[in-house]
Amino acid sequence: MIKTVVMERKPLSLSERTYLPQIASGLKTTFSNLFKKKVTLQYPEQRPSIPRGYRGVPTLVKDPNGREKCVSCQLCEFVCPPKAIRITPGHIPEDDEERSHVEKAPEEFEIDMLRCIYCGYCEEVCPEEAIFLQENYSLSGYSREELVNDKEKLYEMGGTLPDKHFKWDKKKTDEEQGNAH
Amino acid sequence: MSANVKVDMVTIILNGEEVEVPDGINLIEAAQIHGREVPHYCYHPKLTVAGNCRMCLVEMGMPMRDRGTGEPVLDSDGNQKIGWIPKPVIGCGTNVSPGMRVNTDSPLAKDSREGIMEFLLVNHPLDCPICDQAGECRLQEFAMDYGRGYSRFVERKNVKPKRTRLGPKVTLDDERCILCSRCIRFCQEVAKDDVLGFVDRGSYSTLTCFPGKELSNNYSLNTVDICPVGALTSSDFRFKMRVWFLKESPSICSESSAGANTLVESREGQIYRITPRRNDSVNDTWMTDSGRELFKKVKSESRLTAHRTNGCVDTLDAAVSFSVELLSNEKIAIVGSCNSSVEEQYLLRKLADQTKAKIHLPGHFGEDDGLLLSADRTPNLRGALATGMVKKYPSDNLKPLALQLVKGAVKTLLVVNEDLFALGITKEHLKKAKIIYVGTHVNETSKMADVVLAGLTVFEKSGTFINRNFRLQKFFQAVPGPAGLVPDFLVLNRIASELSGKVAESLGLESLWKEIGKLRTSCLKGIAYREIPSDGLDLDPGKLADLSYVEGPALNFSPIKAKTTDKMKPKAAKD
Amino acid sequence: MDAELMQMLALKVTYALVMVSVVMSIAGYTVLAERKVCAWMQGRVGPNRTVLPFISAIPFIGPFLRNLGLFQPLADGLKFLFKEEIVPGHVNKFYYYLSPIVALVPALTTMTVLPFGEFTNAEGFTTPLVLANVDLGILFIFAISSLGVYGIVLGGWSSNSKYPFLGGIRSSAQMISYELAMGLSVLPVFLWVNAPGMTGSGLSLASIVNSQEGTAWLVLVQPFSAFLFLVALFAETNRLPFDMPESETDLVGGFHTEYGSFKFGIFFVAEYAHVVIGSAIFTTLFLGGWHFLPWVADPWAPGWIGSLLGVGWFLAKTFCLIFFFIWVRWTLPRFRYDQVMKLGWAKLLPLALVNLIFYMILVTYLDQASAS
Amino acid sequence: MNLSLVDFLFYVFATISVGGGLAVILSRNPVTAAMFMILSLVGVASLFVLLEAFFLAVLQVLVYAGAVMVLFLFIIMLMDVGPESGKGTALSKKRLLSGFVAVLGVGFLTVLTLEYSGVAADSGANWQDVSEETRVEGANVVFSKSVKSFGYGLFTKYMLPLQVAGFLLLAAMVGVIVLSKKKKGESNDEDTEDSSLESSVPQPEEA
Structure with a gap:
């Protein structure tokens, strides 16, 4: 059992009770700070370095073949706490050589950045690794409509990310060789 | 399943617990009664047992008897010895018998399930993100509950045809099929349209339509409902919405007097699909394809979304007071509808009594398909009879009204949701008559009407229907109606109140039913709204049974007259 | 009215206008100084974005001025001017409009009796540069500045x-508490200056300044009085560590929480005008006014140049004091309300009384000694 | 009438003082009344300025307008004194009596003023003469606008009245302290308003 020791505060001396020496030393500190190097980041011209794993604006990415990865499973829409995501699912037509085996793709994909709270759940839940919160953090617009990112804008911001899975590529190879019945 | 049939109970020992179950049922049902889930794919309570998925494997044993003497074999403690069957048995194909020992979660049963799950998943594609079944997929659920959680399969998965068109409404993805054969059995046994089958063997086995045929009967979408995986999907609902977003509201199919129980599935005020709701006294677990399409009329172009007086959009207050003005005149006739709910028909009858109007009721009839599409194509013809709105069985036209119009005996017409011009009335007849139209969609009558009171569809309001079995069934609002519209029964109530010079009280279905329950000569006497069970209430038709109904024998239904003459044949359509 | 009177009136009005504009612009730039100094003390750079179209185009000088934020007060003023006037529905309209005026007017009025230099003409006749050379200068300043509290209380x-109400109440209590100590702390100064054998006459501020010419500044003679006066001055101008009426952290914005746009701007400027005037008074009383250095005669010759240099020197001292105000604000935390009250009544007031009595005795003793 | 600037200003300030005084009585809102009182006091101070009694004027503003009225306002606001209701206009005995006293008082003052200002007697002296330096009888003290001589006057010829006034004030202060001091064992919750007031009013005795 540890015994609690009550530390008595040392009584203040007369000079301490007037506070004046303390005030003087405080003044000295602030004065010396006048001439120290400033730490301000001149924001629009200088940009901060973004740490890894930063959660910026959510974007849609394409796979290395430049194909749409999102299959509109709507899990992000489901998991989104502020209901910022709105997806209209759509078919991929059968005559689309590249992607017909994927079957489904979003017809429209909207993220309302006025609602988004940058929680990153959408990125976490995405089974196709199609949605990423990237480094862009400054977002502004003149109207509410402008801040609703549609599919086109989301892909424009997202770009292409390296992909280790090539899921649909494998699927296609399987189809072409091997186990087709 | 009828209550009056005495069911013998037998005692079995389920997971070491002594329980009583009805005699003759299989182990899946028996376990379900006592809260134990036995996972299964091919078994369906309304179909014959196939026993080909092997998912429902359980451990089973019987008390041992000596083969020769039939004496019980006792162990050293003096208890009867249990003869455990060395291999697991399928729950669906094994019926209970007295003293039976069943273990649904013994290590053997668990191990069997895990093995079956692994086999089923060997070739099943990981399509869940794009698969419409995701969220209501048995394979997903059981893989979570009973699967081993990882795959030892390293080879390439089978590739089979995807996006195959089975029929006008059904799309097949063969890769996802687990060959449970539910759809095949449904087509053979219920729809009586034997078009589906398996071809090839082993891993090449594939579900397909027989050559030259397609799955095009009016019950094809039930195969989608019973498919435990995403192999069969509705072409219409395909990729429209994920099922976990959908809100389910119990409703009644308004297609015909069969009154199939349904679930209306909607998201944010928009209906995406209608699925059947199990009711063993009405529709089992089925419904028609045509009935699933009815929701499309809710948002159609021809929908009436605002009240009108003299062709101009107006408020409800104005429209009602104008209607009251018109109805205060002499020579009024009312055209009721078999599509209206019981409550609306009752209020219409009240209105007729107040205005001394005669009610004409046209019927809508078609072919009877012997299942769930009856010859009477309205949901509530018997409601009109039960509320006493009409006494006679309706005919398919309005000739008496036409005659009266010609005679000039009718000056004002209140039409509820019927198109007069489709029922033998001509513009010539209506020259001098004022028309008040209460309805949901634009038709020739609503275009001519002086007052249009826009109403709500069956999906936007609550109420009750009486089906061909004289079964009183409730339906509930699934989606909000267009802005500014109120349920028809409230509109009719306002008109009725204002006609008698009172201010309309706010009215709920509960309080309206207190009034309806007071009808003296009706079979609705004494019924309270809240006491109607969710799966319906059988009414005693009384004298109404003697009318000549048009429906023929069908699923869970035999015409009452036929029943009296033909007592020998039990339940004609059921097997 | 005769022409001479008219001429005099016109001249006085012109002087007053010049004075007002000078004080106001000093107040405006004090705001800038506050923001800059605070930023520097906190390792930031402060306002450095405002530009004027042509001046900023000048190489080197333009960017330099921009970095100093020299045009910021202009932008701030314009912002206050053009912001939407929002008058909350629940306010008492009349007093709501009145109080900013009541706050600003005393701050500007006190400077009428504030001498900021002197002019010696060819005949050697010296006139102090002041709008109204009142004999009771210091009392006048106390009287008028004590009216400034009404602006805050009414606001x-x-x-x-x-929250504004609490700010107003605190402010009034604080003003009353420290006014006493302030008055008592300057009494020894006048006692000293008016002592037999000294050069001062009455309560005139100009005579106080002139009594410090070529000899010790009063801050050296009466450091304790100067200290008490300075502390009371901080409290009277509502500067940290005594900014009870505002106390952003516990009262949102204090008395001006419900004010916006230009009315807030007036409050703001009034506060800084108080600081400017307060610094000037301190300079006058204790720092030798426009005179060069203690024990050093003014190095400039009398005449226009001399008086201009004197005024400049006066302003320089004032600016140093303003800087001190800012410096203290960004160094010290705020006192709690009860601490403020305790300090005022239980510490400052007795100390001022003791100080006064000490100088009374001292002056009497010196008088007796010189007489005998 | 030929108005000089000083005359004109006199009438302006007189109007302000008297009007302010009337408004103090007539306004229903206590804060407004207090503000008018300040206005009235400032008006009086201006009259003092016209008399070239600067010291008095400044003291008037400093003490009354600057300090006393702030306390007034402080109390009014803190106690949350609402506007007077307009009810009770009926003539009660109390009202009649107070009206009578008021009329009597005003009449008395008017008579006194007319009598002693010399306006009624049409003497050559008018009120401006007061500002002239006049020797106080029997003493070498100059009663003037100069602070120095003012001080001399106070501490020589008027020493006794000064001391008496000071003693009276002291007595009043002691009385206040005695009245406001709580008896021992008196519970705090008897009247919460007072105690809350006490805690927020500066209490020099506490330290």
Whole structure:
């Protein structure tokens, strides 16, 4: 059992009770700070370095073949706490050589950045690794409509990310060789 | 399943617990009664047992008897010895018998399930993100509950045809099929349209339509409902919405007097699909394809979304007071509808009594398909009879009204949701008559009407229907109606109140039913709204049974007259 | 009215206008100084974005001025001017409008009796540069500046909202408490200056300044009085560590929480005008006014140049004091309300009394000694 | 009438003082009344300025307008004194009596003023003469606008009245302290308003 020791505060001396020496030393500190190097980041011209794993604006990415990865499973829409995501699912037509085996793709994909709270759940839940919160953090617009990112804008911001899975590529190879019945 | 049939109970020992179950049922049902889930794919309570998925494997044993003497074999403690069957048995194909020992979660049963799950998943594609079944997929659920959680399969998965068109409404993805054969059995046994089958063997086995045929009967979408995986999907609902977003509201199919129980599935005020709701006294677990399409009329172009007086959009207050003005005149006739709910028909009858109007009721009839599409194509013809709105069985036209119009005996017409011009009335007849139209969609009558009171569809309001079995069934609002519209029964109530010079009280279905329950000569006497069970209430038709109904024998239904003459044949359509 | 009177009036009005504009612009730039100094002390750079179209195009000088934020007060003023006037519905309209005026007017009025230099003409006749050379200068300043509290109290009360009200109440209590100590702390100064054998006459500020010419500044003679006066001055100008009426951290914005746009701007400027005037008074009383250095005669010759240099020197001292105000604000935390009250009544007031009595005795003793 | 600037200003300030005084009585809102009182006091101070009694004027503003009235306002606001209701206009005995006293008082003052200002007697002296330096009888003290001589006057010829006034004030202060001091064992919750007031009013005795 540890015994609690009550530390008595040392009584203040007369000079301490007037506070004046303390005030003087405080003044000295602030004065010396006048001439120290400033730490301000001149924001629009200088940009901060973004740490890894930063959660910026959510974007849609394409796979290395430049194909749409999102299959509109709507899990992000489901998991989104502020209901910022709105997806209209759509078919991929059968005559689309590249992607017909994927079957489904979003017809429209909207993220309302006025609602988004940058929680990153959408990125976490995405089974196709199609949605990423990237480094862009400054977002502004003149109207509410402008801040609703549609599919086109989301892909424009997202770009292409390296992909280790090539899921649909494998699927296609399987189809072409091997186990087709 | 009828209550009056005495069911013998037998005692079995389920997971070491002594329980009583009805005699003759299989182990899946028996376990379900006592809260134990036995996972299964091919078994369906309304179909014959196939026993080909092997998912429902359980451990089973019987008390041992000596083969020769039939004496019980006792162990050293003096208890009867249990003869455990060395291999697991399928729950669906094994019926209970007295003293039976069943273990649904013994290590053997668990191990069997895990093995079956692994086999089923060997070739099943990981399509869940794009698969419409995701969220209501048995394979997903059981893989979570009973699967081993990882795959030892390293080879390439089978590739089979995807996006195959089975029929006008059904799309097949063969890769996802687990060959449970539910759809095949449904087509053979219920729809009586034997078009589906398996071809090839082993891993090449594939579900397909027989050559030259397609799955095009009016019950094809039930195969989608019973498919435990995403192999069969509705072409219409395909990729429209994920099922976990959908809100389910119990409703009644308004297609015909069969009154199939349904679930209306909607998201944010928009209906995406209608699925059947199990009711063993009405529709089992089925419904028609045509009935699933009815929701499309809710948002159609021809929908009436605002009240009108003299062709101009107006408020409800104005429209009602104008209607009251018109109805205060002499020579009024009312055209009721078999599509209206019981409550609306009752209020219409009240209105007729107040205005001394005669009610004409046209019927809508078609072919009877012997299942769930009856010859009477309205949901509530018997409601009109039960509320006493009409006494006679309706005919398919309005000739008496036409005659009266010609005679000039009718000056004002209140039409509820019927198109007069489709029922033998001509513009010539209506020259001098004022028309008040209460309805949901634009038709020739609503275009001519002086007052249009826009109403709500069956999906936007609550109420009750009486089906061909004289079964009183409730339906509930699934989606909000267009802005500014109120349920028809409230509109009719306002008109009725204002006609008698009172201010309309706010009215709920509960309080309206207190009034309806007071009808003296009706079979609705004494019924309270809240006491109607969710799966319906059988009414005693009384004298109404003697009318000549048009429906023929069908699923869970035999015409009452036929029943009296033909007592020998039990339940004609059921097997 | 005769022409001479008219001429005199016109001249006085012109002087007053010049004075007002000078003080106001100093107040405006004090705001800038506050923001800059605070930023520097906190390792930031402060306002450095405002540009004027042509001046900023000048190489080197333009960017330099921009970095100093020299045009910021202009932008701030314009912002206050063009912001939407929002008058909350629950306020007492009349007093709500009145209080900013009441706050600003005393701050500007006190400077009428404030001498900031002197002019010696060819005949050697010296006139102090002051709008009204009143004999009772210091009392006048106390009297008028004590009226300034009404602006704050009324502003807090008329806002009809709890935080401004608390700010107003605190402010009035604080002003009353410290006015006493302030008055008592300057009494020894006048006692000293008016003592037999000294050069001062009455309560005139110009004579106080002139009594410090070529000899010790009063801050050296009466450091304790100067200290008490300075502390009371901080409290009277509502500067940290005594900014009870505002106390952003516990009262949102204090008395001006419900004020916006230009009315807030007036409050703001009034506060800084108080600081400027307060610094000037301190300079006058204790720092030798426009005179060069203690024990050093003014190195400039009398005449226009001399008086201009004197005024400049006066301003320089004032600016140093303003800087001190800012410096203290960004160094010290705020006192709690009860601490402020305790300090005022239980510490400052007795100390001032003791100080006064000490100088009374001292002056009498010196008088007796010189007489005998 | 030929108005000089000083005359004109006199009438302006007189109007302000008297009007302010009337408004103090007539306004229903206590804060407004207090503000008018300040206005009235400032008006009086201006009259003092016209008399070239700067010291008095400044003291008037400093003490009354600057300090006393702030306390007034402080109390009014803190106690949350609402506007007077307009009810009770009926003539009660109390009202009649107070009206009578008021009329009597005003009449008395008017008579006194007319009598002693010399306006009624049409003497050559008018009120401006007061500002002239006049020797106080029997003493070498100059009663003037100069602070120095003012001080001399106070501490020589008027020493006794000064001391008496000071003693009276002291007595009043002691009385206040005695009255406001709580008896021992008196519970705090008897009247919460007072105690809350006490805690927020500066209490020099506490330290």
